[in-house]
Amino acid sequence: MATGLAACGADGTNNGNSGESSGSSTTGGGGAGVELTYMFRGGEDERKAYDQAIAAFEEQTGAKVKVIVTDADQYRTKLQAAITGGQVPDVFYLEQGSVMAFAKTGVVKDITGDIEAAGLDVSKVWKYGVDSYRFDGTRVGQGAIYGLPKDVGPFSFGYNKTMFEELGIPLPDKDKPYTWAEFRDVAKQLTSPEDERWGTGLNVAWNLQAWVWSNGGDWADEERRTVTIDTPEFAEALQDFADIQIIDGSTPSIEQAQTMDTYQRWMRGQIGFFPVGPWDVSTYQGLDFEWDLIPYPVGKTGETATWLGSLGISVSNSTEHAELATQLAMYLSADEECQRSLYQAGIQIPNLVDMAKGEYLEAEGAPANKEEFIQIAEDYGRALPAAATWTPEWYDDFWVGIQPVLDGEVTAADYVAQLQPQMQAKLDAANMDAGI
Incomplete structure (x- = not known):
């Protein structure tokens, strides 16, 4: 994943410090020779x-x-x-x-x-x-x-403001997220492969969470005892995510992605929507297009979601x-x-x-x-599903065989029904190892 995981300032300024933080030093002497x-x-x-x-x-x-x-x-x-x-x-x-x-x-x-x-x-x-x-x-x-x-x-959602303006497409509302249908429609408007331009290019392992959670699904129950991928809400979210490529063609094809991955295409101004984390900001400051943050599109709950x-x-x-x-x-x-x-x-x-x-x-x-970063940190960001389990193996299994779903060879409903027992067995083993 290209958007990976991240003394006075380099310019010596405090960038408008209002004194609100009341931050006293957390260090003292006594370290000489250590x-x-x-x-x-x-x-x-x-x-x-x-x-x-x-x-x-x-x-x-x-x-x-x-x-x-x-x-x-x-x-x-x-x-x-x-x-x-x-x-x-x-x-x-x-x-x-x-x-x-x-x-x-x-x-x-x-x-x-x-x-x-x-x-x-x-x-x-x-x-x-x-x-x-x-x-x-x-x-x-x-x-x-x-x-x-x-x-x-x-883990927020970014868009290429310059691309929108050049194509005459109304800018996204920073306070009112797209529905899935609205998002897919705009992504199709942005897409023109002959012009090397696509609506989006989302890595499933880091973006599907927003779709699933916003649709009322999850990988496991709150106690992390039962794997819950085999629900209609989960399957619907996964299928909608896959259909952005399968039906809409709004992302680069596998062949196109092999030539240049979607992160590189985003950096070159060829992608309309792409995830953005705070660790990306230093790199993105050098982009030759204007970009900004918006909430992730929403499913049936009507509430945006993402991970923190x-x-x-x-x-x-x-x-x-x-x-x-x-x-x-x-x-x-x-x-x-x-x-x-x-x-x-x-x-x-x-x-x-x-x-x-x-x-x-x-x-x-x-x-x-x-x-948007602050709202995620304060209000609605969630931990990734395996953040509080003994091992992530049960969760990692979900991604191993996901490609046929994204290629349209297997339906989302069939995939989650087949995989749930395997993931459940590994989650049970993790809880047993943890003694809980």
């Missing part, structure tokens, strides 16, 4: 932003931080190798889907007491972000804190410098100046709620409708 290891994943822009943040932390504490950085697709493998080899970094990124397993097996430290002792008020951070790394021994979302959010990642991701910053249970390591996690997650530098770098929205709803919204630069 070296921490910090492992994270990220692209070039994120690495540059974190180089500045780490340098500021070192200056404030006197500590040295050895940074281990990987690409997103290598991170999980390299972290697991470090754990297996007994070389766990002092501080590292924790994926939402690993919270339960890492907490139960003692890989990550319960930092609740350290946070309280440091005086960090976690209520100033997005509740979703903090709760994503809570675990009470049975459920994720409550109990002790095993990490702090590196970010919250609202996160990465956590956790402290190793085996670190010899627990207090300083926790300081680093708190600094990267909740220090006001650090958060300002990260949002100004265009790689995330601020973790501090007041900053996100204040100076961030007033900041210049795309997207103009930054409010």
Whole structure:
């Protein structure tokens, strides 16, 4: 997936800080002569932003931080190798889907007491972000804190404003989402393969959630005990998503996508609608067309939906410098100046709620409708289905054989009916392994 997962600012400005965030420093001295290891994943822009943040932390504490950085697709493998080899970094990124397993097996430290002792008020951070790394021994979302959010990642929907204007098509309403029928109609109007122009090009693994949830379906029940893909609401959503290509032809064909993937086509101005996360903003600032955010199209519930991701910053249970390591996690997650530098770098929205709803919204630069990111973070974004289960294997199975549905060779209803028992067996096994 090209839109992957994401100290004063580079220009030294605070971009209109109104002082709302009341962010006191989360660091102190006492780190002289200590070296921490910090492992994270990220692209070039994120690495540059974190180089500045780490340098500021070192200056404030006197500590040295050895940074281990990987690409997103290598991170999980390299972290697991470090754990297996007994070389766990002092501080590292924790994926939402690993919270339960890492907490139960003692890989990550319960930092609740350290946070309280440091005086960090976690209520100033997005509740979703903090709760994503809570675990009470049975459920994720409550109990002790095993990490702090590196970010919250609202997965929003973007459109090529320039393309609309050039074709004379009315711009989408930022407050009133399209229905599925309206969206498909506009996507067809945008599509002209001979002109290398298509309405959309959505990756099913990262966009189907919006269709399913908005239609009243889900992958599993709230307790994550029963797989629920074999419902009419789910099948209807999957079929509508597939029909954007099968019937409408509003996305590049398989052959066209092999020549150039849809992310590249979006970047070249050939795609009308495409997903956008805060981690994309730094890259998208250089596009030669104007773009903005709108809500995802809506199904039968009439309510827009999408997912809200996160990465956590956790402290190793085996670190010899627990207090300083926790300081680093708190600094990267909740220090006001650090958060300002990260949002100004265009790689995330601020973790501090007041900053996100204040100076961030007033900041210049795309997207103009930054409010959509905030609404997802505050109101309607949901965790991905496997974010709070022992393993994601049950959920991953859904995508393995999805292509025949997208090609029109298998109906959505037949696919979900056939797959549900297999996914249920894997979810049952995951719950058994977790002891719940």
